[in-house]
Amino acid sequence: MKKKCLLVLLATFFVCFTISFAEEEQIVSRNGDLTDAEVKYIRQRQLLYYRDEFGDRGEKVTVDPSLVFENPRLKNAYIALQAWKQAIISDPLNLTVNWVGSDVCNYTGVFCSPALDDPSIRTVAGIDLNHGDIAGYLPEELGLLTDIALFHINSNRFCGTVPHKFIKLKLLFELDLSNNRFAGRFPEVVLRLPSLKFLDLRFNEFEGTVPKELFDKDLDAIFINHNRFAFDLPENFGNSPVSVIVLANNKFHGCVPASLGNMSGLNEIILMNNGFRACLPSEIGMLKNLTVFDVSFNQFMGPLPETIGGMVSLEQLNVAHNMLSGKIPASICLLPNLQNFTFSYNFFTGEPPVCLNLKDFEDRRNCLPGRPAQRGATQCKSFLSRPIHCSSFKCGGSAPSTPPSPVISPPMPVPSPPVIPSPPPPFKFVCPPCNFFSLSTVILLPPPPPPILVVGEGIAKNETSQRRGEEKRRGKGRGGEIGGGGLSIFI
DSSP, X not given: OHHHHHXXXXXXXXXXXXXXXXXXXXXXXXXXXXXXHHHHHHHHHTTOOOHHHHXXXXXXXOOOTTOOOSSHHHHHHHHHHHHHHHTEEEOTTOTTTTOOSSOGGGSTTEEEEEOSSOTTSEEEEEEEOTTOOOEEEOOGGGGGOTTOXXXXXXXSEEEEOOOGGGXXXXXXXXXXXXXXXXXXXXXXXXXXXXXXXXXXXXXXXXEEOOOGGGGGSOOSEEEOOSSEEOOBOOGGGGGOOOSEEEOOSSOOEEOOOGGGGGOTTOOEEEOOSSEEOSBOXXXXXXXXXXXXXXXXXXXXXEOOOGGGGGOTTOOEEEXXXXXXXXXXXXXXXXXXXXXXXXXXXXXXXXXXXXXXXXSEEEOOSSOOTTOSSXXXXXXXXXHHTSOOXXXXXXXXXXXXXXXXXXXOOOOOOOOOOOXXXXXXXXXXXXXXXXXXXXXXXXXXXXXXXXOOOBOOSHHHHHHHHHHHHHHHHHOOBTTBOSOOOOOSOBO
């Protein structure tokens, strides 16, 4: 009899779990913001919200009346941090072990400085828990940290969603949630943070579209690579004042808008490994300050715009693994600062001798006469017999370098690029019957390894000057310098 009851309980649990999983999949796959109920589903799915087993974890904090705080804002910070501590289920480095008592400015990873509106009092100005391997979620109480300027939690195992109460963080300057397990739609709350300049969401599991309002926001850096975003870049893409933008390893498609040419302050742009399928717009030649341009592993077609020869600051140009054709403009290889030019795995038919003088260039697997490791004649003839009409993409782009043939047929498909791993999945777990459940049964995987490829130094320099400016404005907190997130471009 006991065995039968146990089997019934296990079967019931399995059915409920399956339904919950299916409901979550349905939730995160549709458009629109997540409701509170949907957020709860995600938390339950990731075993980070155990109301039945542990009571209200992280939702309510009782303040010991014997605690004395310097000011009401530090009391609010105490409530926020205690709620967060309760929402953490694994802290292998014990970074939050000293989050006890009223002296929140001495908590590990918490930095204080004089309040902007009242320098006579201290407030929490920054959080830095980078590389902590911490598992948990972000509670709504973090919205009580209204004086915070820097929030860095990269390379942990935080999951769930970004709390809507972040809307109260009016002074937030840098938001780094990279290398975690956050899921759901793009966190639109970031669009309503008036002081935000640096946004880093890379290496998570966000999906769906990215709101076009992001590109109207006054940001200096946008990193949303290695997620599952899928949409066409909007026409207002060129409105963004960023110096660095990385959209690599997502599912973007369509065209690169001609408005890209309006981004006069842009230093680095990386669009690699998406699904763009169009011609490159000639307007990219207007980017006189650009140092890194990487559109590799897409399906760009047609010729390379000759206007690239006017990008006098360009140091790295990578257009490999596309379906580009025509002749390489000599002006590109004469760029004064160009160090690395990679155009392998395309269908180019001409290469000026001056390109051979570059320090680092790669031209394999094209249709270049006399060059080694090229495509076969049959493959080149088959592809080049199908002319590319950039106007057919209805998004502009360079005109073909030679008059097109009247025959119009679709280009030959290019082999798929090498498989690049998806963002790491949420940590795995074993879920026994509820009456035997405890935290010791949760099997946690380590956080995703840090990215290994560094492209350029511009963002690191920019980040240093940006951080120094912010520190000058706010001052350094007790315990050292705020930050340490490491903002070089990782893809």
